[in-house]
Amino acid sequence: MTTSVRTEPEARPPGRLFRLPGVYRPQEDTALLSGVLAGDPRIGPGARCADLGTGSGALAIALARTGAVVVAADISVRALASAWVNTVLRALLIGLLRGGLREAAEAGPYDVVVANPPYVPSPAPAVRSTRAWDAGPDGRAMLDPLCAAAPSLLTRAGALYLVQSTMSDVDKTRYALAAGGLRSEVLARAEVPFGPVASGRLKYLTERGFVRPGDRAEELVVLRAAR
Numbered sequence: 001m002t003t004s005v006r007t008e009p010e011a012r013p014p015g016r017l018f019r020l021p022g023v024y025r026p027q028e029d030t031a032l033l034s035g036v037l038a039g040d041p042r043i044g045p046g047a048r049c050a051d052l053g054t055g056s057g058a059l060a061i062a063l064a065r066t067g068a069v070v071v072a073a074d075i076s077v078r079a080l081a082s083a084w085v086n087t088v089l090r091a092l093l094i095g096l097l098r099g100g101l102r103e104a105a106e107a108g109p110y111d112v113v114v115a116n117p118p119y120v121p122s123p124a125p126a127v128r129s130t131r132a133w134d135a136g137p138d139g140r141a142m143l144d145p146l147c148a149a150a151p152s153l154l155t156r157a158g159a160l161y162l163v164q165s166t167m168s169d170v171d172k173t174r175y176a177l178a179a180g181g182l183r184s185e186v187l188a189r190a191e192v193p194f195g196p197v198a199s200g201r202l203k204y205l206t207e208r209g210f211v212r213p214g215d216r217a218e219e220l221v222v223l224r225a226a227r
């Protein structure tokens with residue numbers, strides 16, 4: 001039996017998604033990243049793409065709809081199960097991978113890697129219920145390993161798209177990418193009100209200098225990095 005998958009010229013948001021309890025709901029960061037993918041000629045039929053930390057599969061689905069061959073990785077089994085349901089409902093084929101950077105690198109390299117990693121500074125390391133957003137004392141628990149792994153994840157002409165908050169130091173990300181030979185540029189910025197996670201730890205974030213007293217919003221930034 002053959003399945004025909006209608007491809008579309010540009011990655012676009014996937015609409016309403018099924019999520020098991022605890023799986024990240026696609027939010028402003030997801031939309032901001034998804035919004036910059038349109039128009040990249042690397043993305044399209046046959047392109048090899050990876051979505052690292054796929055959650056419910058929002059970004060993976062946006063890529064797969066263009067005809068790209070997509071690997072969606074996550075450490076959460078619930079996330080992968082949710083992503084699977086969402087791809088089946090849309091008659092899309094996506095490779096689901098349990099794991100993180102190492103496992104994704106083994107299945108690479110990729111023409112395009114997208115990542116909306118956890119980036120909220122947290123007083124304690126992430127636990128199972130908070131690992132979608134908690135990213136350790138500097139907010140970089142996944143960002144630093146991702147920057148270090150990026151050159152090996154990408155084909156020669158490949159590109160990494162990632163979104164993060166300015167709370168977790170965008171310059172540090174750009175320096176780390178440059179150290180691996182990747183030039184980065186800011187493609188989008190958006191100021192968004194603090195969500196429940198940041199609001200719930202404003203005292204900590206303010207005391208540590210991640211936000212200024214009185215701040216009620218953070219800035220999200222989308223970077224693209226390539227050789």
Ligand SMILES: C[S@@+](CC[C@H](N)C(=O)[O-])C[C@H]1O[C@@H](n2cnc3c(N)ncnc32)[C@H](O)[C@@H]1O
Nearest residue numbers: 024026030053054055074075076099100116132
């Ligand atoms: C902010 S959520 C983003 C989910 C989805 N990409 C979106 O934008 O809606 C981050 C995701 O990364 C996953 N994650 C956290 N740490 C990870 C790691 N070390 N390796 C792989 N996935 C990880 C979480 O389980 C979560 O699904």
